[in-house]
Amino acid sequence: MASAAAAAQCFSSYSSSPATRFLRQRGGARVLQLSSRRSFCVSAAAGGFDNQNREYVIVGGGNAAGYAARTFVEHGMADGRLCIVSKEPVPPYERPALTKGYLFPPDKKPARLPGFHTCVGSGGQRQTAEWYKENGIEVLYEDPVVAFDGKTQTLKTSSGKILKYGSLIISTGCEASRLPEKIGGKLPGVHYIRDVADADSLVSSLGSAKKVLVIGGGYIGMEVAAAACGWNLDTTIVFPEDHIMPRLFTPSLAKKYEDLYQQNGVKFIKGALIDKLEAGSDGRVSSAVLKDGSVVEADTVVVGIGAKPVVGPFEAVGVNREVGGIEVDSLFRTSVPGIFAIGDVAAFPLKMYNRIARVEHVDHARKSAHHCVETLLTSQTKAYDYLPYFYSRVFEYEGSSRKVWWQFYGDNVGETVEVGNFDPKIATFWIDSDSRLKGVFLESGTSEEFSLLPQLAKSQPIIDKSKLQAAASVEDALEIARSSLQSAASV
Numbered sequence: 001m002a003s004a005a006a007a008a009q010c011f012s013s014y015s016s017s018p019a020t021r022f023l024r025q026r027g028g029a030r031v032l033q034l035s036s037r038r039s040f041c042v043s044a045a046a047g048g049f050d051n052q053n054r055e056y057v058i059v060g061g062g063n064a065a066g067y068a069a070r071t072f073v074e075h076g077m078a079d080g081r082l083c084i085v086s087k088e089p090v091p092p093y094e095r096p097a098l099t100k101g102y103l104f105p106p107d108k109k110p111a112r113l114p115g116f117h118t119c120v121g122s123g124g125q126r127q128t129a130e131w132y133k134e135n136g137i138e139v140l141y142e143d144p145v146v147a148f149d150g151k152t153q154t155l156k157t158s159s160g161k162i163l164k165y166g167s168l169i170i171s172t173g174c175e176a177s178r179l180p181e182k183i184g185g186k187l188p189g190v191h192y193i194r195d196v197a198d199a200d201s202l203v204s205s206l207g208s209a210k211k212v213l214v215i216g217g218g219y220i221g222m223e224v225a226a227a228a229c230g231w232n233l234d235t236t237i238v239f240p241e242d243h244i245m246p247r248l249f250t251p252s253l254a255k256k257y258e259d260l261y262q263q264n265g266v267k268f269i270k271g272a273l274i275d276k277l278e279a280g281s282d283g284r285v286s287s288a289v290l291k292d293g294s295v296v297e298a299d300t301v302v303v304g305i306g307a308k309p310v311v312g313p314f315e316a317v318g319v320n321r322e323v324g325g326i327e328v329d330s331l332f333r334t335s336v337p338g339i340f341a342i343g344d345v346a347a348f349p350l351k352m353y354n355r356i357a358r359v360e361h362v363d364h365a366r367k368s369a370h371h372c373v374e375t376l377l378t379s380q381t382k383a384y385d386y387l388p389y390f391y392s393r394v395f396e397y398e399g400s401s402r403k404v405w406w407q408f409y410g411d412n413v414g415e416t417v418e419v420g421n422f423d424p425k426i427a428t429f430w431i432d433s434d435s436r437l438k439g440v441f442l443e444s445g446t447s448e449e450f451s452l453l454p455q456l457a458k459s460q461p462i463i464d465k466s467k468l469q470a471a472a473s474v475e476d477a478l479e480i481a482r483s484s485l486q487s488a489a490s491v
């Protein structure tokens with residue numbers, strides 16, 4: 001790679017300049033200190049490519065990248081020093097909105113950019129394209145990184161740019177798992193949702209849809225099926241398991257949500273796999289054939305069958321074989337000095353449960369980004385100690401018969417006690433064999449009640465299961481949990 005070699009040469013001759021202190025070791029990261037606050041960009045076109053040196057490069061312009069950029073700005077280390085290389089045409093946004101406000105029917109004020117750029121989802125500033133400019137952050141749009149060379153510390157983008165980095169943060173997230181093309185996974189009318197372009201395409205299909213088939217009973221399946229109800233569409237969900245949200249919900253909790261969806265007209269086909277999707281005479285999807293031979297008609301299909309971490313082209317940095325993703329330590333450092341990974345793509349030590357995990361949820365994207373950049377820019381060596389937090393909100397559009405919003409904190413292990421049945425609340429408590437409360441789920445709580453959940457899941461108090469089982473209401477059950485917390489504190 002002649003241009004990369006040229007880039008490396010140019011980089012080292014620049015870095016030997018007396019005005020530059022080079023690659024200080026900080027929090028395990030190689031930090032290039034420049035005397036000037038402006039970036040150094042050597043535009044000596046080598047082999048037709050721009051030859052550009054950057055101090056900090058973030059690859060991926062998604063949720064985690066937006067929060068990382070904010071932390072760079074907070075430390076006064078963004079201006080002229082930070083470059084974000086993005087595959088998407090817009091600055092980072094709060095991805096959760098894509099299956100929530102974005103899918104509201106046209107007359108119910110759907111969310112659109114620039115309304116939900118990061119960091120509005122956590123009450124922060126709305127970082128528009130202007131915000132990046134004003135803060136001196138270079139963002140390369142629609143120009144994904146296609147090659148990586150750790151030896152020369154260079155990246156190549158799809159347009160052929162060669163970027164030399166001092167420190168690199170990989171935040172490439174996940175991509176939607178797809179049905180194979182040979183069974184109709186790419187037919188017109190078949191949708192996957194990961195980015196704004198996908199959501200736009202789905203919105204345009206919903207506008208003329210009659211029958212929607214949602215494949216997958218996870219997060220995307222539940223959120224998109226609820227959204228389709230808002231458009232008054234005939235909606236069916238099909239999935240291989242015997243209940244929805246199998247990764248988190250107990251069968252009994254799932255049943256309550258399934259009943260609610262059915263009251264909204266959604267049909268469920270459980271324990272079923274797709275054999276193929278078939279096209280009508282116009283070439284657009286018209287039906288799904290299930291493995292048992294039955295046929296479900298649909299003019300719009302939404303596939304939500306999970307996501308895969310985007311590790312390419314960074315495999316050489318070290319992929320975790322068990323959970324996938326780029327392996328990092330508790331400071332988000334990969335095996336290569338100066339290279340970090342955050343968000344969905346990072347396989348990190350989940351300290352409180354003593355296991356390596358990947359977490360595909362936005363709270364971790366935000367917190368891992370902040371923790372990583374703090375490590376990179378300060379002398380912080382505090383291990384990331386994450387408490388898993390998942391949530392969803394559906395039927396939120398104006399005029400819906402009832403809104404649904406739940407939160408879960410902790411680990412869904414052990415036996416469960418469930419209280420309430422959309423009256424309007426539901427709570428589920430996961431309790432291990434030592435009677436410790438490990439995980440807690442709450443539907444339709446007040447903000448005060450929701451704020452109790454992380455305290456419970458973090459302290460894991462000993463709890464009297466029989467008292468919880470006897471609770472007359474969700475409020476009572478939460479009070480019992482709260483008092484177990486108090487007695488744990490007083491021991």
Ligand SMILES: Cc1cc2nc3c(=O)[nH]c(=O)nc-3n(C[C@H](O)[C@H](O)[C@H](O)COP(=O)(O)OP(=O)(O)OC[C@H]3O[C@@H](n4cnc5c(N)ncnc54)[C@H](O)[C@@H]3O)c2cc1C
Pocket residue numbers: 059060061062063064065085086087088094095096097098099143144145146171172173174193194195310312313342343344345359360361362363365389390391392393
């Ligand atoms: C539709 C949807 C709804 C969701 N709702 C919720 C929710 O309600 N609650 C919740 O907790 N979580 C939710 N999530 C999960 C949450 O959005 C993710 O955990 C979060 O976005 C992860 O942030 P990230 O930056 O790691 O990845 P992403 O936000 O996916 O960003 C990764 C970015 O990297 C880009 N990229 C990939 N490869 C390259 C490359 N080679 N070069 C340059 N750029 C590249 C991608 O295009 C993307 O822009 C949802 C996810 C989806 C898809």
Ligand SMILES: NC(=O)c1ccc[n+]([C@@H]2O[C@H](COP(=O)([O-])OP(=O)(O)OC[C@H]3O[C@@H](n4cnc5c(N)ncnc54)[C@H](O)[C@@H]3O)[C@@H](O)[C@H]2O)c1
Pocket residue numbers: 099174215216217218219220221223238239240241245246247273274303304305306307360361362390391392393
């Ligand atoms: N509220 C949230 O946190 C939220 C909302 C939307 C999306 N997301 C994220 O987006 C990503 C994708 O979500 P998702 O719902 O696709 O993943 P998921 O893992 O939540 O659900 C996948 C579901 O697909 C089904 N499935 C798996 N293989 C199948 C197959 N071959 N045929 C039919 N069904 C199959 C199963 O029912 C499984 O529950 C995940 O990272 C998820 O965390 C999160």
Ligand SMILES: O=C1O[C@H]([C@@H](O)CO)C(O)=C1O
Pocket residue numbers: 094095096097098100101115116120121122362
């Ligand atoms: O975390 C989130 O961010 C967006 C939205 O709040 C941004 O305005 C959304 O729908 C979430 O669930």
